[in-house]
Amino acid sequence: MNIEMERVRTTRLREKRGFLGLRFEEGLWRSAAGGIWVASTSTVALSALGAPTGFGTGFDLAAAIVLNVLALALSGIVVAWLLSGVRREVPALAIGAALYTIAALSVIFVFAEIQTGFAIGLAALLTGIGGGGGWVAGVLARRGPWRTKLAAVLSALLAAGFIGLLTVDSRLFGAEENQGVALADAGEAIEALAEADPSQAGDYAYRAFTYGSGEDKHRPEFGESVGLISEPADASGYTSDWPWPRKRFWGFDESELPLNGRVWMPEGDGPWPLVLMVHGNHLMEDYSDEGYGYLGELLASRGFLAISVDENYLNYSVWRGIPDEDMKLRAWILLKHIGQLERFANDPSTPFYEAVDFDRVALLGHSRGGQAVAMAADREAWFAADNALPDRESYRIRAVIAIAPTDTTVDGKTANLKDVAYMTLQGSEDADVNNFYGERQYQRTSFAPGSDAFKTSLYIAGANHGQFNTTWGARDESMPAGLFLKKPDLSGEQQRKIAKVYVSAFLEDALHGNAGYRPLFRDYRAGAGFLPDTSYWSQYEDAGFVPVARYENAGSSEERPEAGITASAAGADAWEREEALDRQKHGKGNSGVVLSWSEEGASYALQADSSFRMSVTNAEDGSLPMLSFSMANLSWLLKENQGAEAAAKDLNIRVEAEDAAGRTANVSLSGIFPIQATPRTSFTWLGWPEAGLGRGQYAQEAESVFQTYLLPLERFGAAGHDVDWNHLRRIVFYFGGAAGQVMLDDIGFAR
Structure with a gap:
């Protein structure tokens, strides 16, 4: 059987x-x-x-x-x-x-x-x-x-x-992430903005055209339909990493890189201030340079000659890699474009003839382009011996704009800007460059006395990386990793509206000399009439700032943050000088004093040996200066072991000024400017597996984000007798709330 x-x-x-x-x-x-x-x-x-x-x-x-x-x-x-x-x-x-x-x-x-x-x-x-x-x-x-x-x-x-x-992240079905105070609830700006919405088109008609090699294999606007032929650039002195698949795709190697640009030029008599815009790293085959057309059109209508520079051939490809030394190449190509434009401007047969004001140049970059523009502005650090670049005296870069920039060392160096206006923008939901590296360059930007330049930063709740470029979209990672990313809170239209407002206003000031937009950079609430309703954190400083405590050069004794200044604290569990940290707990190149407390009544005081140095009598309108300081609310760090989640929202600060005779005046910070909780972000719809994505950049939900607070001395209420503002000797910060932690930095006086 x-x-x-x-x-x-x-x-x-x-x-x-x-x-x-x-x-x-x-x-x-x-x-x-x-x-x-x-x-x-x-x-x-x-x-x-x-x-x-x-x-x-x-x-x-x-x-x-x-x-x-x-x-x-x-x-x-x-x-x-x-x-x-x-x-x-x-x-x-x-x-x-x-x-x-x-x-x-x-x-x-x-x-x-x-x-x-x-x-x-x-x-x-x-x-x-x-x-x-x-x-x-x-x-x-x-x-x-x-x-x-x-x-x-x-x-x-x-x-x-x-x-x-x-x-799955439980926050998708629970309370919203803590993103600070919405603009609609942030109160009135310290100074009203008299100028109109800078994101609106100006009075100039403009024309659009391209210049390039005339031999582009993939885009006719730089190939057979190009408006103007440019000369190729030989970059063989900077890289030899150009494999044959990359040459086969593009049709050229590092010895003949094309200088391609999309131009938006105002009609009428120039010369016009020049704005060069450049993208960052993206998939090489998905061209990025056309993604800033919304800025090019706006700027041209407002009297700027705007050009979006093509550097797609320096970008990453899954099949062809990325050239070595690409950061240096990105900056070098920008400088070569300036040289090419100088030749065009001297040729009567080109549209650029006598149309470019090379004394008023601005560079705008996104992502790696945001680092490249700073490197190009500080060209001596990398290209001092390159005689093929345009003469250093033939142009002047007055302004640099960095949108979600990288900030890596190249040849062991980083860019340092001197008397150049600098602005950086960053989104809290940036899943690509998810640390605010622009703050590092902000710290490395300085001004000589009397300079009319300034620096500013803006951190935007709900903004991602890609939506500043119309072709990059809402996903900051390519497939398949992009499947796990959440959609950013802000739409692409809202995000680009913010970029248009700030880029246009910044260039109106830096290149057109229209200081009427300066209140927007001092206080983002000045733009409440036209900015999308989200939360913002901003910093501002100009050459008129007189520091009391910087903390960058403090010695081993924390009691003397600067020469002639003594610091002390009372009621604090801890206070010490520390370096601000990003999401990966790496230093951001900026130090401040960190104070933490677990009971109400903590204070931090700065006292001068004689009186604080500041200019009061030189103001044209006779007004008093403002007390200025930057602060990062770090109370969220206490939530794990002290249950201080509520303190991040309930934090209140009173600031007191005291003159040499002991007379005092004080003001509530929240009565002038809202104290916001630190923005915290979950980048994906995953829960605990989120930490397994990428290079660990999603493991931490927050980083130190600073807000500059400007407190007009006129807003301080006097107690008893009038304070002698010319002889202030002591400043005290009183911290309310059951528990909290903050970092203070850049304390001083501003106009």
């Missing part, structure tokens, strides 16, 4: 043998294999969107799907062949598909900078979801009792709910 049964079983197995005489499973196992195929191919297809070949999206998707299906089929065949000697039925298709999918997706996720352990776990999870989904679909498609089908559906729902509880 046993022999007969074995013969029947063997006969049946032979009858089930399929391709190449191998046998494959049927029924629910085949349905599960089909689900894995769908999950695998869908994920690979989505990943192909983040790895363009340059042949078009249709080709990329089709190639990814076909190759993945072939690989899945081959994996099933290989497993079936390896297990062909096993007498029992084995689900070769399901096993092969699962092994291949886990391996393939793990490699893709690791390549997308997802940490290895999380990448493998995620690949296994997606494989399980695909297999489980296929199994449920198979149960529903077969004939059978309804109880079985209901049980399958309920099992799938329970599994999905369990996965969601383990991984």
Whole structure:
């Protein structure tokens, strides 16, 4: 009997043998294999969107799907062949598909900078979801009792709910993240803005055209349809890393880099101030230079000659890498553009003839471009010996704008700006450059007495990285990692509105000399009539600032932050000089005094040996100066061990000024400027797995963010007798709230 049964079983197995005489499973196992195929191919297809070949999206998707299906089929065949000697039925298709999918997706996720352990776990999870989904679909498609089908559906729902509880960020369904005080609730600005909305078009008509090599293989506007031919730039002295796939794609190597630009030029008599704009690193095949057209059009209508510079050939490609020394190349190319424009401006046959005011030049950069513009402005640090660049005296860079910039050392150096107006913008939900590196350059920007330049920064709740460029979009990471990122709170239109307001107003001041927009940089609330309603944090300083305490040059004794100044604290658990930290706990190149307290009544005082140095009598209108200081609210750091979450919201500060005779006056800070909680961000819709994405940049939800507070001395209420403002000797900060922690910096007097 046993022999007969074995013969029947063997006969049946032979009858089930399929391709190449191998046998494959049927029924629910085949349905599960089909689900894995769908999950695998869908994920690979989505990943192909983040790895363009340059042949078009249709080709990329089709190639990814076909190759993945072939690989899945081959994996099933290989497993079936390896297990062909096993007498029992084995689900070769399901096993092969699962092994291949886990391996393939793990490699893709690791390549997308997802940490290895999380990448493998995620690949296994997606494989399980695909297999489980296929199994449920198979149960529903077969004939059978309804109880079985209901049980399958309920099992799938329970599994999905369990996965969601383990991984999905609970904040998606709970309270909103703490993003400070909305602009609509932030109160009145210390100084009203008399100028109109700077984001509105000006009075100038303008024309748009391009200049370039005339030989671009991919974009006719720089190729056969180019308006003006430029000379190539030989960068072989700065890089030799130009592999043949990159040369094959672009049609040139490092010895003949094209100088391509999109131009928006006002109509009428010039010369016009020049604004060069440059993108950052993005997928090379997804061109970035056209993404600042909204700024180019606005600036041209307001009397600026705006140019968006093409540096796409220096960007990253999944298939072709990125050139070495790319940061230096980005800055060098900008300087070569200035040289090319000088040649155009001297040629009567070009539209640039006598149309460019090279004494009024501004550079605007985004991401890596934001670092490149600062490097170009500080050219001596990297290009002092390069005689092929335009003469240093032939142009003057008066202003630099950095949008979500990087800030890395290049050849062991960083840019230092002197008497150059500087502005930096950053979004709290930037998932690419997710630290406010622009603050570092802000600290490295200085002014000589009498300079008309200033520096300012703006941190924007709900803004991401890519929406400042119209072509980059709402996802700051390419696929597949981009699937896990949350949509930013601000829309692209809102984010670009902020950029238009600040870029236009900044250049009106720096290049057109219109100081009427200065109140916007001193106090963002001055723009409440036209800025989107979100939370903002800003810093401001100009050459008129007279410091009392900087903390950068303090010695080992914390009691003397500056020469002639003594510091003391009372009622504080701790107070010491520290360096501000970013999300990864790295120093931001800026130090301040950190004070923490657990009971109400803490204070921090600065006392001068004689009296504070400040100018009071030289003001044209006779008004008193303002007490100025920057502060980062760090109370959120206490929440884990002291339950001080509420303190971040309930923090109140009173500032007291005392003259040499002991007469005092004080003011409540919140009565002039709202004290905001530090913006905290969860970048993805994941919960604890968020830390496994990227290079750990999503592990921390906040960083030190400073706000400059300007307190007019006229707003201080005197107690008893009038204070002699010319002889102030002591400033005291009184901290209210049950518990809290702050960092104070750049305390002094401003106009």
